[in-house]
Amino acid sequence: MKYFLFSVSLFIVTISYSQEEKKDYCRIYGGFETNAQRYLEYENQEQDNPPVFFRSNNYLQVNYEIKKFTFGLQLESYESKALLNYSPGFDGTNIASYFVKYKSKKIEATLGYFYEQYGSGMILRAWEDRALGINTALRGFRFAYKPTNDINFSTFFGQQRSGFDISNGKLFGFNIDIDLNNWLKLEESDLSIGFSNVNRYEKIDEVKTPNPDFNPTTNAYSFRLNYSKNIFYSSLEINYKNKDGVLNRISNEIIENLARSGSAYQWNFGIAKEGLGIDVSLRRTENFQFLSERIPEPYDTERSSLDFFDKVINFTPALTKQHHSNLANIYVYQAQAGVEFKTLEIMKSGETGGQIDFIYEFAKNSTLGGKYGTKLAVNYSSWYNLPGTYRSLPEFYETSFFGIGEKYFSDFNIEVKKQVSRNLRTSFLYVNQYYNKKWVEDKPVEVNTHIAFAELIYNINDLRSIKFDLEHMWADEDFRNWYGITSEFNFNDKWSVFAMNLVNYGNKDPEESKKHYLTIGSAYRKGTSRVSVSYGRQRGGLVCVGGVCRFVPESTGFSLSFNTAF
Amino acid sequence: MFKIIFTIFLISISAIAQKQMPNIELSSIQGKSFNVSKDFNDPDKLYVFSFWATWCAPCVNELEAFHQNYENWKKELDIEIIAVSVDDSRTQKRVKPFLNGKNWNFNVLLDTNQELKRALSIVNVPYTIIVKNKKIVYLSNGYTQGAENELYKKLIELK
Numbered sequence: 001m002k003y004f005l006f007s008v009s010l011f012i013v014t015i016s017y018s019q020e021e022k023k024d025y026c027r028i029y030g031g032f033e034t035n036a037q038r039y040l041e042y043e044n045q046e047q048d049n050p051p052v053f054f055r056s057n058n059y060l061q062v063n064y065e066i067k068k069f070t071f072g073l074q075l076e077s078y079e080s081k082a083l084l085n086y087s088p089g090f091d092g093t094n095i096a097s098y099f100v101k102y103k104s105k106k107i108e109a110t111l112g113y114f115y116e117q118y119g120s121g122m123i124l125r126a127w128e129d130r131a132l133g134i135n136t137a138l139r140g141f142r143f144a145y146k147p148t149n150d151i152n153f154s155t156f157f158g159q160q161r162s163g164f165d166i167s168n169g170k171l172f173g174f175n176i177d178i179d180l181n182n183w184l185k186l187e188e189s190d191l192s193i194g195f196s197n198v199n200r201y202e203k204i205d206e207v208k209t210p211n212p213d214f215n216p217t218t219n220a221y222s223f224r225l226n227y228s229k230n231i232f233y234s235s236l237e238i239n240y241k242n243k244d245g246v247l248n249r250i251s252n253e254i255i256e257n258l259a260r261s262g263s264a265y266q267w268n269f270g271i272a273k274e275g276l277g278i279d280v281s282l283r284r285t286e287n288f289q290f291l292s293e294r295i296p297e298p299y300d301t302e303r304s305s306l307d308f309f310d311k312v313i314n315f316t317p318a319l320t321k322q323h324h325s326n327l328a329n330i331y332v333y334q335a336q337a338g339v340e341f342k343t344l345e346i347m348k349s350g351e352t353g354g355q356i357d358f359i360y361e362f363a364k365n366s367t368l369g370g371k372y373g374t375k376l377a378v379n380y381s382s383w384y385n386l387p388g389t390y391r392s393l394p395e396f397y398e399t400s401f402f403g404i405g406e407k408y409f410s411d412f413n414i415e416v417k418k419q420v421s422r423n424l425r426t427s428f429l430y431v432n433q434y435y436n437k438k439w440v441e442d443k444p445v446e447v448n449t450h451i452a453f454a455e456l457i458y459n460i461n462d463l464r465s466i467k468f469d470l471e472h473m474w475a476d477e478d479f480r481n482w483y484g485i486t487s488e489f490n491f492n493d494k495w496s497v498f499a500m501n502l503v504n505y506g507n508k509d510p511e512e513s514k515k516h517y518l519t520i521g522s523a524y525r526k527g528t529s530r531v532s533v534s535y536g537r538q539r540g541g542l543v544c545v546g547g548v549c550r551f552v553p554e555s556t557g558f559s560l561s562f563n564t565a566f
Numbered sequence: 567m568f569k570i571i572f573t574i575f576l577i578s579i580s581a582i583a584q585k586q587m588p589n590i591e592l593s594s595i596q597g598k599s600f601n602v603s604k605d606f607n608d609p610d611k612l613y614v615f616s617f618w619a620t621w622c623a624p625c626v627n628e629l630e631a632f633h634q635n636y637e638n639w640k641k642e643l644d645i646e647i648i649a650v651s652v653d654d655s656r657t658q659k660r661v662k663p664f665l666n667g668k669n670w671n672f673n674v675l676l677d678t679n680q681e682l683k684r685a686l687s688i689v690n691v692p693y694t695i696i697v698k699n700k701k702i703v704y705l706s707n708g709y710t711q712g713a714e715n716e717l718y719k720k721l722i723e724l725k
Contacts, residue, residue, distance in 0.1 A: 027585070027586060029585070029588065029685070029686070029687075030687055031686070031687020031688075031689070032687075033687070033689050061684075061687055063588075063685065065588070065589070070588075070589070103589055115679055115680075115681065115684070116679070117655070117678060117679040120655035120658075121654075121655045121679075125655075125679065127654075127679055127680070128680075128684065130689075149599065179597065190596075190597060192597065226597075233662065235659070268659045270662070270663050271663075272662045272663045272665070272666035272667075273666055274666060274669055275666070275667065275669055276666060276667060277662070277663025277664060277665075277666045277667035278663060279659060279660055279662070279663040281659060315655065317654065317655050317656030317657075318656065319656065321621075322620075322621035322656070322657060324621070324623045357660055357663060359663050359664060359666075359667025359668075360667060361667055361668065361669055375667070375668065377667070425627075425711075457627075457711050459711050459712050461712075462712050462715045463712050463713075463715065463716070464712070465710060465711035465712055467711070490710040490711060490712075492710075493710050493712065493713035493716045496710060523708075525706075525707045525708045526707075527705050527706070527707070528687075528705040528707055529707065530689070530690065530707045530708055563687075563689040563690070563707075564687075565686055565687035565688065565705070565707075566687075
């Protein structure tokens with residue numbers, strides 16, 4: 001009922017005023033989003049007593065801008081509870097964040113909650129992703145100064161948001177980016193550098209950590225160098241973190257006598273010219289988990305705030321291709337940036353590896369290009385543990401800079417996109433993946449897959465179109481083989497319906513031998529609003545956005561999503 | 567209940583709402599800085615901001631369709647398409663080779679930590695905004711095959 005009132009009232013007011021127009025000196029903008037599920041059944045119902053079948057996540061954001069000031073507020077409501085497997089910190093209805101911002105040509109000052117990212121985020125990324133249940137906004141003060149077009153400086157202090165609360169670690173940071181072209185009088189090339197520092201202070205709990213071999217304050221640094229000339233570009237990022245306690249994720253304690261520093265190196269380079277792009281990323285990270293509280297908040301024996309990406313200061317994205325096919329998203333790699341001693345054999349200190357992309361367009365009217373051109377994309381990525389000496393009792397590791405350790409993951413894929421005629425577009429994808437579930441997750445299997453995916457989009461007329469996806473995955477272990485069929489019909493540019501069936505077969509366990517995950521749904525969009533409904537069975541496993549994954553239990557039910565902006 | 571009333575109160579004072587782009591600066595793919603509310607305001611010119619990401623298939627289809635029609639549209643309309651990439655640091659490095667691989671010639675802005683996306687409350691990409699004389703005159707959430715024809719009609723209407 002609370003949910004109903006909340007969303008209906010918001011919706012009505014939102015649409016009733018959004019048509020109006022007015023004065024020039026101030027304005028209001030924002031948005032509303034709701035994601036609701038009525039579960040018919042879900043796994044681990046016994047964990048909730050009694051089980052909660054209706055769950056929803058709702059977000060209302062309102063900003064008020066007057067002259068150089070902006071006032072902002074975000075309300076969040078999780079009623080009756082948050083969707084399955086969101087952090088327990090997201091509970092009830094409350095004001096989630098607010099800010100006042102002043103912005104002039106050279107100065108920007110924010111008081112309240114703000115988001116921030118330094119470089120590629122490897123020492124700091126305060127961000128929000130509602131689909132993943134991540135919100136690590138900082139609460140405090142931020143100041144940015146831009147004396148000339150070539151220099152950007154910013155600094156902040158604050159504490160990270162966690163649920164409707166904040167975490168204990170106190171953070172301070174500054175960042176400077178300098179464009180050197182004018183200064184060095186470069187005309188044909190482009191050179192810029194950046195430097196940042198993030199400082200975290202968290203009191204050491206002397207009961208839990210009696211003889212700490214590290215300071216309450218930890219500093220992390222990042223240095224960046226970007227260069228490009230003609231078709232060539234390169235960006236190098238070097239990150240370092242001071243000696244700090246290392247977490248044992250299983251016991252959720254700081255490991256005795258293993259305080260270590262951490263480092264992360266990333267080099268990205270490539271060439272980009274008309275019709276051709278080649279991009280290479282190499283990265284090595286060692287002990288590079290940076291948390292606002294050294295010991296994550298435990299929720300039960302198995303889960304802590306770290307499992308929900310909560311109280312995490314930095315962000316290390318998985319550098320692998322983000323696939324569009326459903327089945328290629330079953331085994332998704334997640335970056336292994338930190339130290340983890342899982343068992344007597346599985347000891348990780350970070351990751352090393354790389355990714356290469358090759359993108360080419362066969363020109364129109366060439367042999368392979370045909371009338372409309374043909375697009376080819378080839379991608380390969382491979383990731384490994386750091387090579388070195390590992391010992392589990394007591395915990396110890398020593399790594400070497402070059403070389404590779406146990407393989408975590410690899411993905412080789414080829415995608416061809418071809419428009420056949422004015423009305424028919426096709427796309428084909430082949431993927432070969434290796435996923436070491438034993439090292440990356442918990443299940444003692446290693447999986448090799450081959451995936452074939454084809455997509456056809458046919459325009460019946462200017463507005464009406466139909467889309468078919470067919471895919472198959474051959475997997476030698478774990479859940480084994482899958483196939484999937486998705487079909488989508490667009491009645492016009494506003495309304496569409498879809499049906500999707502993913503079928504798992506060949507599973508060794510006879511009870512699990514053939515399972516259908518059928519979902520049907522419809523979406524309608526108009527202006528800034530979009531509403532979608534669906535009914536079906538959701539595969540349990542990882543739901544991933546941008547290389548960050550959230551585990552969801554298998555469930556069946558109705559879902560409703562609505563979002564609008566004003 | 568208090569919260570609901572408070573919210574309604576907040577929204578009702580918004581009757582004086584003015585639809586403009588937020589005062590936010592983004593860096594272009596060439597490293598040049600653009601203020602989205604101040605740098606795109608030639609009188610009567612139509613600015614089409616298209617939010618996309620390298621991993622989003624419908625976005626890529628939409629921009630592909632824009633790309634194919636861009637030269638023709640430009641003959642009839644005073645128009646500029648700005649492709650705002652919401653790729654985060656995982657895929658942002660792929661934007662440059664991706665654009666060249668595709669031969670697109672739009673001005674591309676990078677919204678790396680989703681500041682603009684958040685300010686505009688954009689939940690899903692693709693998302694398209696048309697701005698004329700500093701005012702947001704049209705918004706569209708999502709893309710289906712052929713929707714560029716509707717957009718074209720809209721552009722002609724707004725001309």
